[in-house]
Each structure stands twice: as structure tokens, then as C-alpha cells.
Amino acid sequence: MEINRRDFLKMAGAGMGSMILPTPDKSSASKLAEAENAFSMLYDATLCVGCRACQTACKDRAGLPPVTDEARLYEMPTELSADTWTLIKLYNGEDDYSFVKKQCMHCVDPACASVCPVQALEKTPEGPVVYHGYKCIGCRYCMTACPFDIPKYEWDEVKPYIQKCDFCADLQQEGLPPKCGAACPTGALISGRRGDMLEIAHKRITENPDTYIDHVYGEHEVGGTSMLYLSKVSFDKLDYPKLDSKPIPEITWPYMKAVPYVFFGMGGLMTAIYYFTHRNDKAKEE
Template sequence: MSTISRKDFLKILGLAAGSAFLPTVRAQAAIGEADDHVAMLYDSTLCVGCNACTNACRQWNHTTPEPDAEGLHDAPQALSADTWTLIQLYKEGDEYAFVKRQCMHCVHPACVSGCPVQALQKTPQGPVTYDPSRCIGCRYCMYTCPFHVPRFEWDEVIPKIAKCTFCYDRILDGKGPACAERCPTGALIWGRRADLLAEAEKRLAEHPDRYVNHIYGKDDAGGTSVLYLSAVPFEKLGLEDLGTEPIPQLSEDTARVVLPGIIIGGPLALVAIHWISKKGAWEETWPL
């Protein structure tokens, strides 16, 4: 059985206490900067469902394939700790469309506001990254994300969160996200958010018959760095109408309520666990 060392205990306590008043500051840091953030534009009308993007993500991030029942093909059905992006098919009668799922890299990320120890960060370049060394496994990012993106490594002994990082390591290296660079049809492109919004507006103006007249992510949930164009209503692709207000207020409120519980209740629970385990060991040595 693994035990929590005194050093780990103090680290958890320190991270939680030290972050108690930070969520508001971090959520507001992104306001006004989004034009220059790196972003992606996914045009569903150009996607042929080839999965070159999802394969590129696997290769770059060394995630494990999730094969179908026959074990012949990589066929994930949903985002998971091993699947940070996937292509899904919407079909109704003769109408069909593909949609790419991944972290939206929100302009005002609720996961960042909800995380009590700053394991999730909104970087100056725009991508929302994750630092496993800070994570205490509380999973508040999973509860607060409006797009249900972060996943938990349920199979691991010490589980962590997993999600798309926008290939932040590549961005720092001057490259684009692996998935966008691999797309053969131009359905997925990357660049400066303001430039991609201009490109999307141009496509809408030039082909009003082809698209739903909306750029999903321009303002939705306060704006995202992954933008979508579609021929079918976005709800049919699983992209819900979340309004235009940023979501972090909810997660900040959650964090404010939850943090005192972590700071006060967490140590008490650990002390109780420690006492019970010691008592158990004492009783094994001196059975009544």
C-alpha cells in the first residue's frame, strides 16, 4: 500500500493554501489578449474523416491506441486519458458531418479557475496546459469544464488528468499543433486567433449557402481558441449553446467554497487516515 510522506502532505497543503486566492487573478489575465493567441479553425465541411489528425496526435504525444472489438483498428468512442482528440460522425438520413473533439483552449478557461493548485494554466500564447507535478487529483477541472474535456487516468496507481495541450511544446518550438499540420484537406488550420476569425468570416460571406451562419467559439462560452464552421447546426455536432458569458465565474465560486474544505478538511482527513492506519498496525501487533 502506498503512503503519503510528510513531504507530500506538506506539498499538498502548501499548494492548496497558497492558491486559495489566485483563481480570479488567473481568469482575468487572458482578457484582451485573445486576438494574438494561437488558435485552430476546424471547418467541418472540408473534413473527410481520414483521422490523419488523430493519428498525428497519438504519434506526437505517445498515447496508447484504443482498438475496436476485433482489435484491428484504433477506434476510440470518446475522449479519454489516452485519446486527446477524436473525429466523430453525425448522421441523420442523408445528412452527415464530421466533428473533431479536443480541448477548446478557452479564452477564459473554467478548468483553470476551478483548479485549486494551479495545475492547469492559461499560457501567454493561449494554450491551456497541465502540470502533473502540481495536481492533487481532486478532479475539479473535470467538473468545471463546460465541454467535458479533462479525463482521469482511472487505470493508474497515482492517476493524473489528461487532455490536449495544443502541442504547447511544439508551439514553443515555433511549430504548429501536430494534428493541424497533418490535415491533408485544409479542414484544420492553425494560426493567430484574429486571423482565423477573419478567414472564417470570409468563408461565411463567400459561401452563405454552405454554412450555418455562426463561428462556434468566436464568443461561445466567452470565446475559445478552437473555432468551428459547420453545414449543420452545432448542437447536432455536440457543440452546445453555452451563451456568450465566460464560464469561470461558476468555477471560481466553486473553488471559493471548496478550497476551505480542502485546506481545513483535507489535513483532518489525512490525520484521521494516518491515525486509523497506525491504530490498525497497533491492533495487529497487540490483538485484544
């Protein structure tokens, strides 16, 4: 176990403490402000030529097997899966088309990390949302809660783990860009500070208002994401859902914060009722 006794006691203490004392929680605005300097990527769908170099580079780096058919022939995977962490899709409309890249969005305030009962998913301050398989119990709440449908499961394994893009967190630690971005030949996928990426995105929109729709996807969606998107077709066509700017953890946290009050409140109420309904017991006995 990567946890020693002192850490455990610290955690237990913090846990107990926060059950009794309401801890000051960061607002989504302050989390967004902090994310300014976090690692981020900008995908410009208008520059993507659909070469899928990013897809191959990802498989290569993460050691993911190609998805083959029964005859072991390689076809293009059509959906993200435990063996495919990123994927290029083509939207082919009546009179418009666009490529679109799929992978974990690395939310600023991710639902998966908030709902995981054992902290197997973690939002690192640097930006990536990483998965600690050794903690996982396999409840799959992260899969259900993710608004982008990203965490995938090893359904065929006897001991299955969650699989998803980890933003090449290990490479980033060394100051290197993620493999998908490094592999992109057209500059459709660039990386850097989230603040800089947003600046570039908005600059591109203002300079070429006819090329882009006026929306940087991921700037505000579910409280902001590390992956930012530019496109010339609307995002719902690219299977990117219309989402509120409220982070999902902010929906559940007020309820969870109320837990100690409900717990002890109910205890107090029941004790009071007990003494009220049994107030004549002593008298009866005498």
C-alpha cells in the first residue's frame, strides 16, 4: 500500500473534522482562475485533416492494442473503449463536414473524481485527471457520472480497471507535450497554459469570424475543461453535448455538506421524541 499510518491518521482526522466542521469550499470561479496556469490543449477542428496520427501515437505510448475484428484484421475503432483513449471522428453533414477528436476533457472540477468513493480518480493541480487503479473498487460511478461519457471499462477482464486518457501526465511532469499533440502534423492540436490557449482561441475567432462559430467549447462547460475546442460546425453536431456552466460536484456537495447536520439533527429529534413519549413512564412505575 502506498499509504502509511501517519497519512492514514491525517486523512481520517481531516475526514472526521470535515464531517463536523463545514470546510470552506472553493467556488467554481476560483477553481477556474487557478486553472489559468494549468496544462491545457486546444483542438482546432478546422485545421484537422483527419490523419489520425494522434490516435496511433496515443496507442503507441499507452501500449494499447489495436482493435481488430475476428480475423484479426485491423479496422478503425468507431468508439472510445478501454483500448482506445482517443479517436478522430468525421461529421459528414449535408453541406458541411468536420473532423472531431474525442478523449477525456480533463475537467477543471471533474465529476468522476468527486463521485469516486475511494479517490481512485484524482484531479492533479497541473491539469490532468489521473486514475489510480490500485485504489479502485470497480463501482463504475465515474462512468455513469461523466457528462462526456469518457471512462471506459475492461469488461472482458476478470479483474477489470477503468481506462481513459491520462493527458500523458508522466510526460508533462518532464515538461514534454502529450503524445497526441506532438504527433499532430498540422498544428490542429496545440498545448500550453490554459490561459494562453483561451487567448489564442478567442484571437482566432475574432480574426476569422467566418471560419469559426463563436464558441470555445470547454471554456465554461461543466465549470471549464482542460481540453478546448474550436470548430466551424456547431458542437452538438460533433456529439459534444450542450452543458451548463455549473460543475457537477457543485450539485452534490451541498447535500454532502448537510450530512452531519441531518445525522445529528435526526438523532436529536428522535431523542427528544423518545423523552416526550416516555415522559409518564417513571410516574407509572411508582
